[in-house]
Amino acid sequence: MNILFMIIFICPITFEPLKMGGLNYITVFCFFVALQVKLQESIEYDDLQGDSGRQTIALNLKKSDRYSHGPIPVQSQHYTTSQDIINSISIIQHEMRNYKPRLTQVMSSNAASSAITALSPGGLLMQGGGQQTINQLVPTDVQSELKHLYTAAGELLRHFWSCFPINTPFLEEKVVKMKSNLERFQVKKLRPFQEKIQRQYLSTNLTGHLEEMLQAAYSKFQVWQTRRMMRKT
Numbered sequence: 001m002n003i004l005f006m007i008i009f010i011c012p013i014t015f016e017p018l019k020m021g022g023l024n025y026i027t028v029f030c031f032f033v034a035l036q037v038k039l040q041e042s043i044e045y046d047d048l049q050g051d052s053g054r055q056t057i058a059l060n061l062k063k064s065d066r067y068s069h070g071p072i073p074v075q076s077q078h079y080t081t082s083q084d085i086i087n088s089i090s091i092i093q094h095e096m097r098n099y100k101p102r103l104t105q106v107m108s109s110n111a112a113s114s115a116i117t118a119l120s121p122g123g124l125l126m127q128g129g130g131q132q133t134i135n136q137l138v139p140t141d142v143q144s145e146l147k148h149l150y151t152a153a154g155e156l157l158r159h160f161w162s163c164f165p166i167n168t169p170f171l172e173e174k175v176v177k178m179k180s181n182l183e184r185f186q187v188k189k190l191r192p193f194q195e196k197i198q199r200q201y202l203s204t205n206l207t208g209h210l211e212e213m214l215q216a217a218y219s220k221f222q223v224w225q226t227r228r229m230m231r232k233t
Contacts, residue, residue: 142197142200146206146207149210152185152189153185153190153214156181156185157182157213157217159178160178160217160221161220163175179217179221182217186214190210190214194207
């Protein structure tokens with residue numbers, strides 16, 4: 001359309017309202033419109049024009065500081081190849097084949113054998129001690145009674161130690177009760193057994209371990225009771 005108006009403006013005489021060989025204004029107008037379209041198709045390319053109607057999506061970066069730095073260079077690492085492994089095995093095999101022991105301060109085989117024989121049961125250094133096992137020293141009925149004492153003491157001690165840490169009134173009441181039960185067990189069960197052993201002239205201390213376990217429980221109870229009294233004051 002712009003080209004048509006320019007032609008009309010420059011050459012007004014040509015477009016006077018008269019017929020020129022059967023042509024009127026409408027025919028000339030259509031001619032120049034078609035000419036403009038043809039010229040526009042020859043100078044414009046659709047694939048080079050921007051698409052103004054295309055919708056774009058904004059890029060939202062949560063941690064933009066990550067993109068402020070350049071790429072991190074890859075550190076050079078040494079990787080073991082199969083050939084390196086084969087070479088290492090060959091070196092180890094070579095060292096093993098050429099190994100020469102230097103045992104300058106080691107006993108001979110005869111001296112070591114003699115020492116083992118002398119220290120074995122029935123050997124020269126193991127005679128004259130008069131050592132006997134506990135099965136030979138303690139009668140069967142005493143062993144059976146000792147097993148029952150260990151079972152009872154273990155059950156009482158299990159309930160006692162399960163009270164710790166003491167953080168409820170129920171556990172406080174239970175630990176006091178279990179401490180009384182341990183004392184009652186020691187008076188009525190353990191001491192009569194100790195007296196029985198003494199009457200039979202057994203020199204072996206069979207109840208030493210039981211007494212140590214009871215004493216450990218008493219010490220724990222004493223520490224807890226002392227801290228409890230300090231908190232109240």
